[in-house]
Amino acid sequence: MSTDSSTLPVAPPAVPAPADVIDLTDKRARRPLSICLLGYRSAPYGGGQGIYLKYLSKALVDAGHQVDVISGQPYPHLDPRVRLIKMPGMNLFETGLASLRPHHLRSWTNVIEWTGKLTGAFSEPYCFGRRVVKYLKQHGRHYDIIHDNQSLSYGMLKLQKLGFPLVTTIHHPITSDLKIALKAANSFVDRILIRRWHSFLFMQREVARQLHNVVTVSQRSRQDIAAAFAIQPAAIQLVHCGIDTEEFRPMPEVDKVPRRLMATVSADQPLKGVSFLLEALASLLPRYPDLELLMVGKPKPGGDTEQLIARLGVGDHIRCVSGISTEQLIRHYNEAEVVVVPSVYEGFGLPAGEAMSCGAAVVSTDGGALPEVVGDAAIQVPVKDSTALAEAIAQLLDDPQRRQELGRAGRRRIEELFCWHRAAEQMTDYYWQVMERENG
Known part of the structure; x- marks a missing residue:
């Protein structure tokens, strides 16, 4: 077996907390950076992490930097200027436990990943960290910055100890997912399995708690991360996510589909609130019998x-799509009379x-950071x-003018506050702050 294990290092000394607002005024000596982004699982349609890698890497390349992405399976869809370095694991969520072969046993990391899945644990982040440490020790010393996308594995502490300049994005604490999943569990056995899976x-x-340079994507996430992981909020840098406003755009040539609702959801995750949307749909059908819900994501x-x-009897009014292209997704947004984020x-x-x-036009809950994103450009509900x-x-279905007003206000808000080019500029400033601090 290979000995590519990583060990848990001693907690490093405290470092100065980064300021809320990054302001490095002397940028004359700036040069393009060599950046390595890490993602243990980066499916472009499986959640926000794959989307984050795709668009942040593209925006950083647009800003003139050289960007590599190291990712486990499923792999991200990246701009052609971004180099993808594949870091394959066993991908057991797709291949299954029966995919174990004798050659897998040559790697202790593979054995850990397979055994973890066998016992109901989620070992991918830990195993990805082990593989990345082994790779970067041999091939990664030329990078100016290593930027981990929430693997939060022991391997990241190993990289930090080895002197790699490391930045880590934490989107939100998975403790939130755990609490919501436990409340939605149907049985004691389900709760045991949920706790086992979340053992990571x-x-x-x-x-x-031991990372030097943590960045997150919203004020709400900063507060929740600080509470969940016992970190001072001031030690967590805020760089909002962006939206590619050139790609995600109004399409005036596309007609609205009458009575079309749309939701982009992970259908079986309690965190995404799909059950409440389905109950709302059922209550609306007597009033709007031609109502249709397009769900991007299959149960x-x-x-x-x-x-x-099945219990609500709404199956004839739901259409599910998955694995669609970005252009198809954009068209669906433009076809919908109302987009719902439950x-x-x-x-x-x-x-x-x-x-x-x-x-x-968007109807959104006030869950987590959603109020920061939608502001007054959407209808918010508890x-x-x-x-x-x-x-x-119903308010929006009955008021075409209000839908148009919200649509225009939403577009303006995203252009002004959540552009990826702005996010890349702020992230680059943070990279330089980290490099200057660690280089003395």
Whole structure:
């Protein structure tokens, strides 16, 4: 077996907390940076982390930097100017436990990953960290910055100890996901399995407390990360996510589909609040019998969402799509009369920002950081309130002028506050701050 294990280093000394606002006024000596972004699982349609890697790497290349992305499976979709370095693991969520082969046993990391899945744990972040340490020790000394996208693995502490300039993005603490999943669990056995799968949180807490340079994507996430991981809020840098406003755009040539609602959701994650949207849909159908919900994301066969659809009798009014291209997604945003974001919690809320950038009228909950993103350019309702959700949707279905006003206001808000070029500039300033501090 290979000996590519990483060890948990002693906690480093405290470092000065970064300022809320990055202001490095002397930029005359700035040069393009060599940046390495890390993502243990970066599916472009499986969640915000893959989207974050795709657009941040593109914006950094647009700013003149050289960017590599090291990712485990499923791999991200990247701008052709960004080099993808594949760091394959066993990908057991797609291949299954029976995919173990004799050659896998030559790597202790593979054995850990397979055993973790066998016992119901989620070992991918830990194993990705081990593989990355081994690779970067041999091939990574030329990078100016290593930027980890929330693997929060012990390997990141190893890189920090080895002298690599490391920045870590934490989108939101997974402790929020755990609490919501436990509340939604149907049985004691389900709760045991959920706790087992989230056992990686112990590693994340230990790692987060010892990282020198942490960045997050919203004020709400900064507060929640500080509380969950016992970090001072002032030690967490804020750089908002962006939206590619050139790509996510209004399409005047596309006609609205009458009575079309749209939601971009991970259908079986309680965090995303799909059950409340389905209940709202059921309550609206007597009034709007031609109502249609387009869900970007498919429920698991036989899962909780599929069962709820059957109980409510709304299956004929739901169309599910997945694995679509970005251009198809943009067209769907433009076709919808109302885009709904029913999430119980969001660390940022990319679907809301994308819809607003496309000029869509949005109904959003006030979960997590969503109020920061939508502001007064959407109708906001309390989380877990299907009645309020239905009332807000009905308001917009009955008022075309209000839909148009919100669509225009949403587009303006995203252009002014959440552009990826602005995010890349702020992130670059933070990279320089980190480099200057660590280089003395």
